[in-house]
Amino acid sequence: SPEVGGMSVHTFRGPHWCDHCASFMWGLMAQGVKCADCGLNVHKQCSPMVPNDCKPDLKHVRKVYSCDLTTLVKAHNTARPMVVDMCIREIESRGLKSEGLYRISGFSDSVEDVKMAFDRDGEKTDISVNAYEDINIITGALKLYLRDLPVPVISYDAYPRFIEAAKHTDPEKKLEAFREALALLPQSHTETLKYLMAHLKRVTLNEKDNLMNAENLAIVFGPTLMRAPNVDAITALNDIRYQRQVVEVLIKNEDVLF
The missing domain is CATH 3.30.60.20 (Wheat Germ Agglutinin (Isolectin 2); domain 1)
Incomplete structure (x- = not known):
C-alpha cells in the first residue's frame, strides 16, 4: 500500500x-x-x-481487545486503554499479596468472559471481587489484552533498539540506550508502559507475599510486551533472553526511565 x-x-x-x-x-x-x-x-x-x-x-x-492502542485511546480520549487502568486498579486493591501473581493463569473461560465484557460494556465492565473472585482471572485478562494488540506495547519499530539496549554491560550506557529506545514509542504506548512498569514495581515491593520479583515478572511480560518483527526462528529464540532483560530493566528502573 x-x-x-x-x-x-x-x-x-x-x-x-x-x-x-x-x-x-x-x-x-x-x-x-x-x-x-x-x-x-x-x-x-x-x-x-x-x-x-x-x-x-x-x-x-466497537472492540476493545485487538484494537490498535493509539486508535483505542483516541476513540476514548484517554491517556491509556481503560482495560489497563481498570485491571491494574483492581489488582492493586486486592491482589498485590497474592502468591504467584501474573505467573499463575486464571481459568481461561473466565478470562474470555472478561474480554467479551470489555468489548461489550467498556468501562462499565464489572471486574470486582463479586464478579471474579480469583484475581488471576484479572491478571489473565490484562495479559491477554496486551498480547492481543496488533502492534505490541514495545512497537515493532522500536523493538531492535530495546534488544540492543539490553545488550549493554555498562549501567550508564544501558540506561541511556533505554531512554533512546523509549523515545521511539508512540505516546499511547509510552503511557501504557509507564503505568504498567510502575505497577509491576509495586508488585515486586510485595515479593515476600507474592514471591514475584522483577526477574519472574520479566519472564511473564517479555513475550507479552514484545514480539520480534518478522525474524527467523533462531533469532526470535535468541531474543527471548533479551526480551526478559528489557522488561527487568524497565521494572527496576521505572522511576528514572519514565
Missing part, C-alpha cells in the same frame, strides 16, 4: 476483523482498508462510515 497518510487498500496477513463492524475480513488480497496514521482496519464497504481525520469516533470502534 502506498506510504501516504489516510486510508489505503491493504492486504492483511492472517485473519483480520473490521474495526468498524467487528466482523471478519474475507479473502487473501486487498481485504480491506487500513489507515496509515492510526492503524484502523476496516472493510472497504465500511470505510465511508469511518471519519478519516484519525479521531475515530467511539461508536465506530
